[in-house]
Amino acid sequence: MTYYGKCIETVIEQLDKFKPHKDNPEQFLETVSTSLQQTLSPQKLSFILDILAGCLEYRKLLTVVVDAFYVRDGRLCLWADYSLFEVICYLAMFQLDELGFQLFCSIIKSQPVAKTCKFLRFFFNPLNLCSWIKDEWSLIYETAHVKENWIDPLMRWQPEVQELINQLEGVPTDRTLLKTKAKVTEPKEFNLTVPKPRAITMPEPVPTMAKPRPVPQSTYQEPKEQKLLQMIKRFNRRTAEELLLKANMEELRCAMPRLRKDPQVQDVKKQQQQQQQQSVPRIRRTPNLTFYKPNSFPVKLNTATILREGALYQRQVEKELQRVDKLVDGAGDFSEFLEWQKKMQAKDLEEQLAAGECRRLQGKLSHEEAILARHNLMQENKQKADQKKEETAELMLQCAERRLQEEKSMRELVEQVTEAQKNVRLAHMKLVKGRQQIVQEVIEESRELLQRSTEEAREEQRRRCELIAQLRALETQPTRKGKLVDLTQIPGYGLEGEMSVVELRERLALLKETQKRERREKRDHIIQDKRAKSQKLQNTVEQISLCRAAMGRTAALRWEEKKAQAASLGTPSQDERVLELQRRMEERVAERRKQTAKLLLSPSRAVRPQLRAQEEVQHWLELDQSRERRLQARQEADRTCQPTRHLKAS
Structure with missing residues (x-):
């Protein structure tokens, strides 16, 4: 019983691991056989x-x-x-x-009795077998095949299985009770010859199941139409x-200025450009575009x-109220400090402009x-090129001598190969x-191995x-017989x-039910808290919008004052x-x-490179002019923005 019980347990364990949506049955059986081959007979x-x-x-x-x-x-089953x-x-x-009925009984007895009896009573019920089970199986296989191969054998084994269930559950087969104790006749055995015990028959070979057709590879591959759509x-x-x-x-090409090329002939062609501008009306290019991010x-x-x-x-409002209270109480004013601060800022601005001009000139x-x-580097390269030419001529002579030696060695090698x-x-x-x-030794070894394998097969059969x-x-x-369980009975262990x-x-x-009610009350309380919190946030958002509008108006007024102050400043001193540096x-x-x-x-210059040089000179002159204009605009912007930065820092 333990033997069959362990076998059935291993089968149940492997069935629990099988996943029909992912695993292939053939591959699953191969993996199971390889994993159990070392541990089992x-x-x-x-x-x-x-x-x-x-x-x-x-x-x-x-x-x-x-x-x-x-x-x-x-x-109620698990x-x-x-x-x-x-x-x-x-x-x-x-x-x-x-297997036979006796072996089947031993397998059933090795498993939990209550579960197996309950399932066998349901499965071997004639009403279930001949009605809906037959109909459901007929939807998968033909009706004649189902009735001939499965329904009829199960109905034939039904009485014996019912006796097995009654035996396991402890129900007596003979329920007749004797009312009076009558004298029972005692039968005598016939004096017959005792039959000899039956010899154990040889086991029949286990029939091998026909190998099913493998699943086509097309089921695991995507269709060609889907691949084509993904490619498109x-x-x-x-x-x-x-x-x-x-x-x-294209946008970057329009927005960014061109990279500066080699300006070797920039100032030499300046006079020619001025003459062309006097004779021909100049076509001005559009200024380079600059993109700014929104504020x-x-x-x-x-x-x-x-x-x-x-x-x-809220803290800003409180600070402002405190400042007003201090002014009312008689606190001092910062007007003198602000005037001194403006002078120092103007001086710092002049120094910064001078430093920027120095950096530009550097x-x-x-x-x-x-x-x-x-x-200078070009002249040095010319000298090095002449030296390289002389060295290459010497190397060519050495290569010719080396080739002659290699030909002689190849001839000697050919003679050695022919020998x-x-x-x-x-x-x-x-x-x-x-x-x-x-080959003869391998054939003899294979014969010895074949003889050993036949001897091992005979020993295994024995x-x-x-x-x-x-x-x-x-x-x-x-x-042992099973025991019925009453769900309404108290065990009586004294706990x-x-x-x-x-x-x-x-x-x-x-x-x-109580947990559901508590969860519902908690959910209602959370919803009320969320509503109160959202109302509070809405009020704070309205207050923030009002404060932002007020801060924006004050910032605009402050910006106008800063622009007026910046306009009064002069150009930086030299x-x-x-x-x-100039x-x-x-x-x-x-x-x-x-x-x-x-x-x-x-005289080695050609006409076409001269024209290209003239165009480059004109282009770089225009770039220099545009850069100077841009630098002047940036200096004016720094001059106007620098006082405002110092005010913010203060």
Whole structure:
């Protein structure tokens, strides 16, 4: 019994792991066989795999019966026993004739008696078998096949199964009671010869199930139409991204100024440009576009920001009221300090403008020095190129000598290869003889292995016969009877708060109702708190909007005052550092003009590069003018904004 009980437990455990929506039955059986092959014997493994394969193959028929059992008679049963009922149903349908009734009884007795009896009574009920079970199975298979192979054998085994159920539940088969104690005749046995005990028959080979057709690969692959649609979507998305990238590049090309090229001939062609401007009316280019981000974005405020901003405005109002109270009490004024602060800010602004002019001149000076260094570098490169040419000529001579030496070595190598080919045939004959000897040794080893395998198979068959004899001897052992359970009866263990199962269910139902009521009251309280909080937030938002409007008006007035103050300031005074940098800049420009004039007057220049140089000169002149205008506008903006920054900091 323990043997079959462990086998059925392993089958139930593997069925619980199987997932019909994800797992493939064939692959699942292969993985189970590989995992159990090391721990179980071959006989147990074959028995478990046969039952597991049958349960997976006829899963639709088994689920019809087990689902109906849970709906009708098994409402109090656990869903964890679903696989147990499937295995019992499969054994009763397909393996009862093959295993025999005694072996089937031992398997049933190895499992929980109350559950198995309840399921067998439901399954072997003639009304259920001949009515709805037959109809449901006929929807899956043909009616004649269902009646001939499954319904008729089950009806034939129904009386014996009913006796087994009564025996397990402890119901006596003979209920006749003797009213009077009459004298009973005692029969005498016939003096017959005692029959010899039957010999144990050899086990029949287990029939192998036909391998089903594998599932086609098309079921696990996406259809071609869907792949084509995804490809079209990706192509359309890529084209849209390319168009968007081109549009953004066009906008950036319009907004950003061109990168500055090499300004070697900028100042030399300045006079030619002035003459062209006098003779031909100049076509002015449009100024470079600049994009500015908007100052205000629609911002969605959450609860924390609303409360934080409301508290900020409240603190500001309190501070303003305190300041007014101090002024009323006779506190001092900050007018003298503010005048001194304005003077210091104007002085700082002049120093900042001078520092900015110094940085601009230093940048120009470094640019001019870079141009001069580039001219020097070009002359050095010419000298290095001449040296390289001489070195390459020497290297070519060395390469020619090396080639002659390599040709001589190749000729010697060819002669050696021709001599080696003559000895190849002898080596090939030796190799063939060695391989033939190896083949003969392998054939002898395979014969020895085949003899060993046949001996092991015979030993395995003998061991199986002994095991079957032991199993049949175990079948004759008596079993214990089950016990009925009364749900209304108190166990009587002497514990505090001891109650029956029915009373426990009623108390749990009352507890659930009280929990639902408490949850409902808590939900109502939370909703009221949320409404109060939302009303409070709405009031704070209205207050914040009023404060923002007032702050905006005061900021506008303050901005007008700052603009009026900035207009009164003068231009920044010239500094000694600025004058020194301008002088050095003029010297570098004169030196660069001399070098560019020499380059332009050289006879190796062509006509087309001169025209390109003229266009570049004109272009860089216009860029310099636009940069100077932009720098002046930025200085004016800094001049107007600098006092306001100091006021904010104060």
